[in-house]
Amino acid sequence: MATVTVQSLTYTYPKQSRPVLDQLSGTFPAGKFSLLTGVSGGGKSTLLKLIAGLLPTSGSAITFDGQPLSAIAPGKRASTVAMLFQEPSTQFTMDTVENELRFALENQQVPAAEIADRSAAALAFIGISDLTHRKLMQLSGGEQQKVALAIIVAMNSDVILLDEPFASIDPPTRLILLEKLVALCTERGKTIVLADHDLSGYQQWVDHLAVLAGGQLHLLSAAETRDRFAAFTPQHLRLTHVQLPSDQLTVCLHGDQLGLAHSDRQLLTPQDLRLYAHRTTLITGPNGSGKSTLFKALVRLGRYQGHLTYHDTDIQKIHKRRYARQVGLMFQAASAQFLNVTVAEELALSQKYGNRTYFTPDRIQRLLEQLNLAGRDDQVLYSLSSGQQKKIQLLCMLIMAPNVLLLDEPLKGLDYASIQAVIHILTTVQRDLNLTLILISHQLSGLDDLVDLHLQLADRHLTYRGVSA
Amino acid sequence: MNPSLKLALIVLIALEVSFAQVWSVNVALCVVSLILMLWHHISWRRLLWLTLVPLFFASTLVWSLMLRGNASDHFLWVLFTRMFVYVYMGGWFTLTTKPLWLTRSLEQNAKLPSKFAYGFLAAFNLMPKIKAEVATVRAAALMRGEVLHVWSPRLYFKVILAAMNWSDQLAAAMTSHGFVEGAPRTHAQTVPLIARDWWLFAGSLLLVQLGMFIGLP
Numbered sequence: 001m002a003t004v005t006v007q008s009l010t011y012t013y014p015k016q017s018r019p020v021l022d023q024l025s026g027t028f029p030a031g032k033f034s035l036l037t038g039v040s041g042g043g044k045s046t047l048l049k050l051i052a053g054l055l056p057t058s059g060s061a062i063t064f065d066g067q068p069l070s071a072i073a074p075g076k077r078a079s080t081v082a083m084l085f086q087e088p089s090t091q092f093t094m095d096t097v098e099n100e101l102r103f104a105l106e107n108q109q110v111p112a113a114e115i116a117d118r119s120a121a122a123l124a125f126i127g128i129s130d131l132t133h134r135k136l137m138q139l140s141g142g143e144q145q146k147v148a149l150a151i152i153v154a155m156n157s158d159v160i161l162l163d164e165p166f167a168s169i170d171p172p173t174r175l176i177l178l179e180k181l182v183a184l185c186t187e188r189g190k191t192i193v194l195a196d197h198d199l200s201g202y203q204q205w206v207d208h209l210a211v212l213a214g215g216q217l218h219l220l221s222a223a224e225t226r227d228r229f230a231a232f233t234p235q236h237l238r239l240t241h242v243q244l245p246s247d248q249l250t251v252c253l254h255g256d257q258l259g260l261a262h263s264d265r266q267l268l269t270p271q272d273l274r275l276y277a278h279r280t281t282l283i284t285g286p287n288g289s290g291k292s293t294l295f296k297a298l299v300r301l302g303r304y305q306g307h308l309t310y311h312d313t314d315i316q317k318i319h320k321r322r323y324a325r326q327v328g329l330m331f332q333a334a335s336a337q338f339l340n341v342t343v344a345e346e347l348a349l350s351q352k353y354g355n356r357t358y359f360t361p362d363r364i365q366r367l368l369e370q371l372n373l374a375g376r377d378d379q380v381l382y383s384l385s386s387g388q389q390k391k392i393q394l395l396c397m398l399i400m401a402p403n404v405l406l407l408d409e410p411l412k413g414l415d416y417a418s419i420q421a422v423i424h425i426l427t428t429v430q431r432d433l434n435l436t437l438i439l440i441s442h443q444l445s446g447l448d449d450l451v452d453l454h455l456q457l458a459d460r461h462l463t464y465r466g467v468s469a
Numbered sequence: 470m471n472p473s474l475k476l477a478l479i480v481l482i483a484l485e486v487s488f489a490q491v492w493s494v495n496v497a498l499c500v501v502s503l504i505l506m507l508w509h510h511i512s513w514r515r516l517l518w519l520t521l522v523p524l525f526f527a528s529t530l531v532w533s534l535m536l537r538g539n540a541s542d543h544f545l546w547v548l549f550t551r552m553f554v555y556v557y558m559g560g561w562f563t564l565t566t567k568p569l570w571l572t573r574s575l576e577q578n579a580k581l582p583s584k585f586a587y588g589f590l591a592a593f594n595l596m597p598k599i600k601a602e603v604a605t606v607r608a609a610a611l612m613r614g615e616v617l618h619v620w621s622p623r624l625y626f627k628v629i630l631a632a633m634n635w636s637d638q639l640a641a642a643m644t645s646h647g648f649v650e651g652a653p654r655t656h657a658q659t660v661p662l663i664a665r666d667w668w669l670f671a672g673s674l675l676l677v678q679l680g681m682f683i684g685l686p
């Protein structure tokens with residue numbers, strides 16, 4: 001058991017003037033399951049990284065039962081605190097599950113004779129003994145998170161930190177992981193801090209809420225937590241005018257016996273799929289169900305089963321260069337889209353090859369103002385906040401104005417005002433240029449005006465939904 | 470054979486071959502490496518690659534020297550076979566050595582700091598990721614109307630940027646799994662370094678020296 005105490009902690013990212021955490025103080029009680037919430041970009045990840053010792057802190061702002069991490073012997077640090085990352089694949093050093101477990105236990109100086117037993121016991125506790133000899137990179141995101149948790153169990157860490165661990169995980173796996181976490185908490189007395197900006201689906205599992213806002217941490221009591229959960233209503237998709245596709249619509253992309261798989265897990269059972277031109281289609285479905293994989297297949301960045309045609313031509317038979325100008329993808333990670341260094345250079349590249357008659361310099365300037373990005377021409381893209389990056393990324397892809405634009409989480413990490421601005425711009429540009437927009441979004445409010453068609457991915461099948469559904 | 474000693478043996482022989490001009494030793498080394506590769510069930514596809522690529526480069530080199538130089542036939546043969554020595558010995562080494570086993574051996578037997586040993590391994594495990602990143606960058610560029618070729622600096626700028634990001638991620642991953650630079654570690658598996666390894670090492674080197682003396686023109 002270990003209590004985590006944070007005392008007047010201030011943290012400013014290099015090259016930024018405003019601290020993300022400002023004189024923050026708080027306690028995460030021992031043996032309890034705390035849910036850390038707050039808006040995206042509010043500093044949740046930063047706080048967890050600081051507690052885990054992955055970012056340098058000065059002095060003894062963070063202590064475990066009164067001891068700062070630097071005072072704990074190197075071999076004992078991992079048994080004090082360990083962290084599970086948001087992006088499952090980025091937390092391993094080795095090739096196989098077994099080797100990663102060995103690596104972690106060797107670091108803790110566990111005698112060689114005990115390593116095999118401890119590894120086996122940890123894998124059995126999480127229920128993944130069958131994965132022992134598998135290659136980590138071939139596992140699905142959910143399996144990787146299970147392995148990461150098994151490693152933390154093997155290291156016997158007192159404090160377990162989880163940074164939005166379910167961001168790319170399907171619901172059944174999420175449930176299993178939550179059950180295991182609660183068991184670790186109640187049976188083994190572990191202190192658990194889990195960060196998530198969405199409160200839905202946590203009420204029955206956590207002991208209390210910790211709210212991070214404005215650089216400050218507020219720990220709610222059990223009663224306050226109950227009230228907070230009661231007042232919270234999960235975001236619901238309210239689409240009032242979506243309709244089932246009619247026969248009059250033109251099919252732009254057509255999948256014949258289209259199937260998708262991730263390593264050995266089938267995400268989409270082969271089916272007939274039609275995507276319609278000049279409309280805005282929203283694709284919804286649980287995390288990790290294969291929405292992004294579908295987009296990658298549509299732009300020929302991933303494998304698929306069956307045939308995909310674009311206006312009746314097999315997409316594999318269209319010249320790569322031509323096809324890329326017809327069907328564009330706004331990646332989920334903004335940095336994947338950027339090819340230059342500064343904002344001005346990036347916009348200039350889009351203007352060079354994009355739709356210049358519509359996107360005149362004047363219009364672009366107006367759009368930048370609407371997005372609250374004016375006057376940042378010389379700023380380095382990678383020094384922008386994630387929300388600003390997202391908005392520049394969207395603008396760059398809109399200027400290209402491909403016939404079909406796929407948008408993977410275009411609203412992720414944006415504040416309310418930006419979401420309104422982005423949806424307004426998308427609606428206008430789509431109407432003016434008669435584009436085909438297909439988007440994946442977990443951010444559902446405000447989409448009503450934009451969306452014409454709704455495609456739902458459930459039970460490995462994509463189905464169009466009408467208003468009632 | 471112990472991986473660290475095997476690596477040392479190959480590097481020493483390769484160095485010696487680079488300076489010596491005895492084509493018979495080169496041929497002998499090629500034959501021995503070939504037999505060892507066949508013994509370890511090398512796939513025909515891989516063997517074909519390992520043969521065709523150096524064949525192309527060795528032939529063009531020898532050919533251009535024949536046209537434009539006054540090198541002796543003996544020297545041309547030395548150059549031609551030397552290329553195969555490097556590739557076949559390297560082929561035998563990679564075929565018979567698992568990266569993790571080599572890492573463990575470098576850490577335990579050669580006393581290389583664990584930071585370097587595991588850094589090397591992690592870089593090796595990063596290969597498939599780099600491939601995927603290159604594909605993504607090229608696709609992103611195509612969507613913007615730019616064609617990035619293998620020689621486009623912009624491609625490397627992006628990949629290097631991604632690699633820097635990965636190196637941070639990797640450092641975080643290692644730390645979160647308890648790795649502390651310079652701290653003592655235990656070893657789940659011990660890489661043996663037995664007398665037989667040393668005999669093989671010394672014997673092979675000796676044989677090469679004998680060959681060099683006998684084969685000297």
